[in-house]
Amino acid sequence: DTGVSQNPRHKITKRGQNVTFRCDPISEHNRLYWYRQTLGQGPEFLTYFQNEAQLEKSRLLSDRFSAERPKGSFSTLEIQRTEQGDSAMYLCASSWTDGYTFGSGTRLTVV
Amino acid sequence: SQQGEEDPQALSIQEGENATMNCSYKTSINNLQWYRQNSGRGLVHLILIRSNEREKHSGRLRVTLDTSKKSSSLLITASRAADTASYFCATEPMEYGNKLVFGAGTILRVKS
Numbered sequence: 001d002t003g004v005s006q007n008p009r010h011k012i013t014k015r016g017q018n019v020t021f022r023c024d025p026i027s028e029h030n031r032l033y034w035y036r037q038t039l040g041q042g043p044e045f046l047t048y049f050q051n052e053a054q055l056e057k058s059r060l061l062s063d064r065f066s067a068e069r070p071k072g073s074f075s076t077l078e079i080q081r082t083e084q085g086d087s088a089m090y091l092c093a094s095s096w097t098d099g100y101t102f103g104s105g106t107r108l109t110v111v
Numbered sequence: 112s113q114q115g116e117e118d119p120q121a122l123s124i125q126e127g128e129n130a131t132m133n134c135s136y137k138t139s140i141n142n143l144q145w146y147r148q149n150s151g152r153g154l155v156h157l158i159l160i161r162s163n164e165r166e167k168h169s170g171r172l173r174v175t176l177d178t179s180k181k182s183s184s185l186l187i188t189a190s191r192a193a194d195t196a197s198y199f200c201a202t203e204p205m206e207y208g209n210k211l212v213f214g215a216g217t218i219l220r221v222k223s
Contacts (some may be wrong), residue, residue, distance in 0.1 A: 006153075031209060042199050042213030043154070056210065091153060093211075098142060098203075100211060102152040 004103035006092050006093055009075050012049045020078045021106045025094030034067055035091040036060065037079070043091055049075060082110045117200060121218040122169075130187040132217040134200030135180075141203040143176055144211065145185050150198045157198075162205075192223040 005024040014020050025032050030051050035043035046098070048056045051072035061067075064082075069075040079086055089105045115220040117215045119135045132221045136143070146154040148223045160183070167174045173186040187194055197218050 004153075033210060035213075040215070042215050043211075044203075045210050045212065048210055051207075089151075094156075095209070098159055100144070100157060101156065102146075102154040107151070 004092055004094050004101050006090075006103035006106050009104065010107050012111060015082060015084060015110055017082055018078065018080045019082055019108065020076050021090055021092075021108075023075045023077070023092030023094075024073075025057060025075070026096075026101055027073075027090070029094035029096045029101070030072070031095040032035055032069055033093045033095070034075070034077050035093065037089040037105070038087075039090060046062075046077075046090075050079075079108075084110045106107050117198070117214045117217045119217060120215070121220070122219045123222065124190055126190060126192055126221055126223045128190055128221075130190050130194070130219055130221070132185045132198050132200075132219070134183045134185070134214055136200075136202045136212075136214075137181065138202075139205040141205050142180070143174075143183050144201045144203070145172075145174060145183075146199045146201060146213075148199065148216070152167075154199065168208075187219075190219075190221045192221050195219060195221045 007022045032049045034046040037043040047067050049069040064080045073087045085111045089107050091105045093100045093102045116135050144159045145157040148154050158169045160174050171188045176183045197216045199216040201213045
């Protein structure tokens with residue numbers, strides 16, 4: 001499979017717990033993005049890596065959110081002390097030039 | 112914040128008819144892209160049109176771009192039930208460089 005892979009597909013967690021999502025991009029792609037999508041809305045940009053460097057973070061990314069991309073390969077997105085408002089689909093995408101390839105997303109439900 | 116607005120918000124047509132969705136955006140762009148999303152799934156890239164292009168075709172898809180009006184349209188010809196999905200336009204703003212800004216999408220339902 002040469003697409004963007006995200007794990008897990010679904011995550012249900014209790015409010016206050018920490019969660020971590022993983023994204024494996026297409027191997028030749030040097031740029032990696034995280035987006036968040038709530039019901040009925042388009043995806044909203046969260047953060048962006050070029051290789052291992054995190055080049056931009058949205059104001060949506062509060063201090064409870066952290067993302068890493070060690071060695072410029074896979075990336076993780078961690079949410080600490082989850083809140084009900086964090087319930088959303090978290091999408092990862094990778095890119096080389098113009099085209100973006102999205103993963104299937106991780107759907108987070110905070111109860 | 113979202114840059115684009117799609118119109119209509121929802122569209123219901125019969126199989127075989129054409130579907131047209133419109134997108135407006137606010138700032139200068141490098142390119143505009145259209146994506147499809149089936150319910151609860153990831154986004155599938157459909158087509159990219161650069162700011163210096165006016166029209167592009169891919170199979171049953173036709174995209175136009177009018178940078179003077181900051182608008183784009185996606186036409187799906189001879190629609191099929193399998194085209195039922197949400198369609199999003201996304202711009203790569205010139206100011207921000209490498210990232211996409213999405214609209215809220217158009218929900219298309221094709222009835223068989």
